Amino acid sequence: xxxxxxxxxxxxxxxxxxxxxxxxxxxxxxxxxxxxxxxxxxxxxxxxxxxxxxxxxxxxxxxxxxxxxxxxxxxxxxxxxxxxxxxxxxxxxxxxxxxxxxxxxxxxxxxxxxxxxxxxxxxxxxxxxxxxxxxxxxxxxxxxxxxxxxxxxxxxxxxxxxxxxxxxxxxxxxxxxxxxxxxxxxxxxxxxxxxxxxxxxxxxxxxxxxxxxxxxxxxxxxxxxxxxxxxxxxxxxxxxxxxxxxxxxxxxxxxxxxxxxxxxxxxxxxxxxxxxxxxxxxxxxxxxxxxxxxxxxxxxxxxxxxxxxxxxxxxxxxxxxxxxxxxxxxxxxxxxxxxxxxxxxxxxxxxxxxxxxxxxxxxxxxxxxxxxxxxxxxxxxxxxxxxxxxxxxxxxxxxxxxxxxxxxxxxxxxxxxxxxxxxxxxxxxxxxxxxxxxxxxxxxxxxxxxxxxxxxxxxx
Amino acid sequence: xxxxxxxxxxxxxxxxxxxxxxxxxxxxxxxxxxxxxxxxxxxxxxxxxxxxxxxxxxxxxxxxxxxxxxxxxxxxxxxxxxxxxxxxxxxxxxxxxxxxxxxxxxxxxxxxxxxxxxxxxxxxxxxxxxxxxxxxxxxxxxxxxxxxxxxxxxxxxxxxxxxxxxxxxxxxxxxxxxxxxxxxxxxx
Numbered sequence: 321x322x323x324x325x326x327x328x329x330x331x332x333x334x335x336x337x338x339x340x341x342x343x344x345x346x347x348x349x350x351x352x353x354x355x356x357x358x359x360x361x362x363x364x365x366x367x368x369x370x371x372x373x374x375x376x377x378x379x380x381x382x383x384x385x386x387x388x389x390x391x392x393x394x395x396x397x398x399x400x401x402x403x404x405x406x407x408x409x410x411x412x413x414x415x416x417x418x419x420x421x422x423x424x425x426x427x428x429x430x431x432x433x434x435x436x437x438x439x440x441x442x443x444x445x446x447x448x449x450x451x452x453x454x455x456x457x458x459x460x461x462x463x464x465x466x467x468x469x470x471x472x473x474x475x476x477x478x479x480x481x482x483x484x485x486x487x488x489x490x491x492x493x494x495x496x497x498x499x500x501x502x503x504x505x506x507x508x509x510x511x512x513x514x515x516x517x518x519x520x521x522x523x524x525x526x527x528x529x530x531x532x533x534x535x536x537x538x539x540x541x542x543x544x545x546x547x548x549x550x551x552x553x554x555x556x557x558x559x560x561x562x563x564x565x566x567x568x569x570x571x572x573x574x575x576x577x578x579x580x581x582x583x584x585x586x587x588x589x590x591x592x593x594x595x596x597x598x599x600x601x602x603x604x605x606x607x608x609x610x611x612x613x614x615x616x617x618x619x620x621x622x623x624x625x626x627x628x629x630x631x632x633x634x635x636x637x638x639x640x641x642x643x644x645x646x647x648x649x650x651x652x653x654x655x656x657x658x659x660x661x662x663x664x665x666x667x668x669x670x671x672x673x674x675x676x677x678x679x680x681x682x683x684x685x686x687x688x689x690x691x692x693x694x695x696x697x698x699x700x701x702x703x704x705x706x707x708x709x710x711x712x713x714x715x716x717x718x719x720x721x722x723x724x725x726x727x728x729x730x731x732x733x734x735x736x737x738x739x740x741x742x743x744x745x746x747x748x749x750x751x752x753x754x755x756x757x758x759x760x761x762x763x764x765x766x767x768x769x770x771x772x773x774x775x776x777x778x779x780x
Numbered sequence: 781x782x783x784x785x786x787x788x789x790x791x792x793x794x795x796x797x798x799x800x801x802x803x804x805x806x807x808x809x810x811x812x813x814x815x816x817x818x819x820x821x822x823x824x825x826x827x828x829x830x831x832x833x834x835x836x837x838x839x840x841x842x843x844x845x846x847x848x849x850x851x852x853x854x855x856x857x858x859x860x861x862x863x864x865x866x867x868x869x870x871x872x873x874x875x876x877x878x879x880x881x882x883x884x885x886x887x888x889x890x891x892x893x894x895x896x897x898x899x900x901x902x903x904x905x906x907x908x909x910x911x912x913x914x915x916x917x918x919x920x921x922x923x924x925x926x927x928x929x930x931x932x933x934x935x936x937x938x939x940x941x942x943x944x945x946x947x948x949x950x951x952x953x954x955x956x957x958x959x960x961x962x963x964x965x966x967x968x
Contacts, residue, residue, distance in 0.1 A: 345822060345926030470857060478861040482870050487883035494887040498894045505898055509822070513924040532908035535915075536923045537931075538806075538832060540905045541824040546837040547901035554890045554897075565883050765823045765924075776800045776827060 338432055338770045341614040345768050348615075352762050353517055355610050360757060363609065368753045374746020381739045382457055390460050392736045399719040399731035404458035405569070406711040407741055410594070411451030411748075412492060412566055413587070413707065416559050417595020418444030419499055422506070423555035426548075432623060434766040435615045438510075439606065439755070440599050441503040446751040447598075448496045450744045455488065484568040491565040495558050502551045505544070508534050509765040563591045570714065576657040577718035580645075586638040593631035593677070594707035597700040600624050602752070604697045606761065615762055618691050625690045628703065632681035635710075639674065661717045665730060669709050670717070676706025790934040790960055791913050792944055793920065794953030795927060799825045802928040805951040807831040809930065812947060816936035820920075820929040842900045843893050850892030854885040913959040 339348070385392055395402040418440040425433040456465055468489050470479055479486045511531035518524035534540070564584035571583040600621065607616040646658040661670045680702050689695045716731050755761070768774055796802045799821065806819050810833045819828055855878075862868070863875040873880060902908070914920050914931060923929055930953060932944055945956055 349822075349925045470861065476866060478866055480870060481858045481862060481884055482873060482877055482880040484883075487887075490884045490887040494891040494894075497891060501894050501898045505901075509924060513822070516921040516924045528910060529908075532902065533910045533912060534907065534924070535912060536820040536822060537818040538821070538825070538828050539818050539834070540907070541821070542829050542834060543837045543839055543901045543904050545824050546839045547897045550840065550843050550897040551894060554893050557886075558890060561883070561886060568883075768823045774799055774823065774825075776803050776825060 336617075336619050337772075338435065338617070338619070339615055339767060340617055343614065343771045343773075345771075345773060348764055348767055348771070349513060349517075351612070351615070352760050352764050352767075353514065355756065355761060356514070356758055357517070357519075361609070364753060364757060368750060371746045371749040371753060374743050375750045376746075377739060378743025378747050381736055381743060382453070385457055385736065385740075386462055390458070392734060394731055394733040394737055396729065396731075398722050398727050398729050399716055401715055401719060402731055403733055403737040403741055404454045406708065406715050407744055408451050408454040408458075409566055409587070409711045410708050411447045411454075411744065412495075413563060413591030414595045414598045414704075415444040415447035415451065415495070415499070416563055416588070416591040417599050418442070418447075419495075419502075419555050419559045420592055420595070421599065422499075422502060423552040424559060426552040427556060431770045432620050434763055434770050435612075435617075435620055436599065436603060436624075436762075437766070438503075438506065438759075438763040439602060439752075439761050441499060441506070442755045442759070442761075443598060443602060443752065444499050444595075445496070445503060446748050446755070447595075448492065448499065449751065450748050452492060452496065453744070453747075454740075484565060484572055487565045488569065491558075491562045495562045498551070498555055498558060502548075502555055505547060505551060506763055506766070507759070508532060508544075509536065510760040510763060512536070513764055514760065559592075560588055563588045575718050575722055576653050577661070577714070580642070582638060582642060582645075586635070589631050589634045589638065590707060590710060593628060593635055594704055596624050596628050596631070597703035597707070600628070600696055600700040601704070604693055604700075606756070608693075610756075610761070612762065615767065621693075621696060622687075622690050625684050625696055625699075628700070629681055629684040629690075632678060632684075632703075636678035639678065657718065657721065660721050661713055664717065664721065666713065666717050666720070669713050673706050673709040673713050676702045677710060680706075790941075790958050792932045792934070792939075792941075792948070793914065793917055793955075793957040793959060794930050794932075794948040795919060795955040796930065796952055797928070797954075799928060801952045802930070803827055803831050805930055805948070805953060808951045809932070809947070812938065814932060814936055814938050816939075817930060817932040820914075820923045820931065822924050822926060822928075837904075839897065839900050839904065843896045846896035847889045847893040850889035851885055853892075854888035855881065858884060916959050917957055919955055919957065 393402060393404070395404075418437075421433050421440045422437045422444075425437075456462060459465060467473075468479055468486065470481075479489075508531055511527050512534035515524060515527035515531045518527055564587065567583035567587035570578040571580060573579060603616050603621060603624070607613050643658050646654040649655075661667070680699055683689045683695065683699060689699075720730055721728055794805075796805055802819055802821060803825060806828055809817055810831060819825075819832065821828075858881045859876060862877070867875045869875075870877075919927065920929065930948065932939060932948070938944070941958070948956060
């Protein structure tokens with residue numbers, strides 16, 4: 321039907337085909353709907369048994385933590401912050417890539433984002449859920465956690481709005497809510513697709529409710545598109561501001577190694593870096609298992625690897641300039657802090673961080689490696705290891721060697737620290753597996769707009 | 781008379797081949813003076829707003845308003861709690877430490893903007909609406925898959941069962957179907 325039209329149009333788009341294999345609208349619908357509509361593969365059950373067990377472990381450990389107290393962790397003086405805040409920053413950071421793909425790439429008109437934005441944004445939501453649990457459980461008296469909200473109370477006190485710890489509440493809360501709204505709005509047309517394809521009454525009712533009666537009318541699309549654009553516009557500053565606010569948890573303190581203005585941009589870049597690494601990991605696995613190679617093509621993966629390379633260089637620059645400024649400042653204590661990171665008690669963590677974040681991603685300069693699936697899977701996993709260690713190095717080295725040598729002390733994480741870290745991955749992947757099973761993993765309506773069939777010849 | 785017409789309201793549905801055909805047809809319908817009609821597609825089509833003669837959405841103004849509400853609310857909250865109700869000197873800052881108040885202010889402005897954008901959009905679109913005559917059509921199921929439609933309401937002054945059908949067929953419409961409207965006005 322559209323063969324001659326498409327052939328005519330093809331010479332208009334000089335860019336690589338974003339969906340390979342001569343896609344049609346109907347083909348896109350059936351390819352992606354099939355994942356959620358067909359019989360669940362056995363691998364899914366095996367995977368969710370593993371991740372689900374870890375998630376149960378997670379919640380079990382939390383219950384034990386609350387009943388017994390924070391003493392089950394390895395935190396002590398001087399290292400009063402340990403894995404909890406490291407994990408919090410780690411997970412919030414991962415979330416930022418999803419929003420960058422959804423919002424910033426949208427504003428920059430990068431049409432290749434349409435194959436990855438749905439599951440990347442879902443990844444963001446699950447990452448923030450995992451992140452938010454840690455500040456909640458690390459307070460010790462979780463039964464008065466509501467004190468962090470500005471609710472009138474019988475004591476006549478208010479939260480301290482001048483504290484970054486409270487800014488986190490608002491920033492991360494807003495970030496989660498906006499991401500959820502953005503993700504849901506994008507889902508509405510696709511949920512309508514599921515509704516219209518539903519073969520069972522239950523599916524029809526559930527997707528009917530959640531698609532809100534969407535009819536695809538242009539009078540609706542016009543308000544919808546503006547809402548989408550506005551959400552992209554307000555999520556963009558959130559990508560930058562939320563992790564900057566998280567970084568101020570450290571930078572407004574007086575601790576050497578923490579009290580530095582580089583933290584906001586350093587943290588944001590690091591967040592994008594680790595987030596993209598997680599997106600690449602998920603993309604590589606997803607496309608292989610569900611045969612989505614035509615949608616998540618090597619073109620998409622290469623672009624993401626390039627972003628990882630750029631952010632790796634920026635993170636490397638940050639490490640170098642911190643050292644330079646420590647020396648250039650003439651402040652012997654600042655210099656000691658950084659020399660201690662590279663050669664002190666936790667030097668092993670520092671060098672894991674540098675190798676995984678700066679050295680190994682340089683392999684992406686080679687096109688062969690950038691387009692190699694096994695290579696990018698390994699590199700993206702190592703980047704996330706490195707980024708976790710970056711937060712470990714920041715938190716633990718500065719705290720363990722603070723102002724007076726008489727205050728110095730080391731941090732020995734306990735089995736509960738490790739258990740909660742591993743358990744959080746269990747929660748994250750369980751949520752992601754559930755998402756794959758029930759939701760359209762790729763934004764069908766958006767992908768349809770980037771194939772040649774969607775072009776209207778010279779109409780605008 | 782008008783009430784009767786609305787009670788026996790009909791919707792005429794026509795199917796089109798592809799986005800380009802839909803765009804051309806929309807323009808011709810608009811030029812023919814039709815107003816109460818809509819174009820349906822699995823994805824938004826660029827240029828269709830202009831072809832249908834639609835004005836820009838007002839949603840932006842609503843969002844801007846709520847951004848201001850969020851901003852003002854946050855400033856008010858922080859000012860009142862820290863300058864009026866229970867002032868405390870923290871880290872040597874003045875009571876109204878506005879640089880320190882910026883993160884929460886920004887967050888609340890953004891939060892309320894997001895609510896305005898999403899819920900405003902849904903309200904303007906009249907969603908959720910689970911029941912609509914168009915859902916009675918079998919072929920309309922494909923609108924979220926790969927089909928393109930135009931629906932014309934009988935409440936449009938130009939509407940005439942024969943004439944509108946001929947017009948739609950002449951501009952590329954096929955599978956013309958008539959659906960009954962259950963006494964509700966639709967389309968904005």
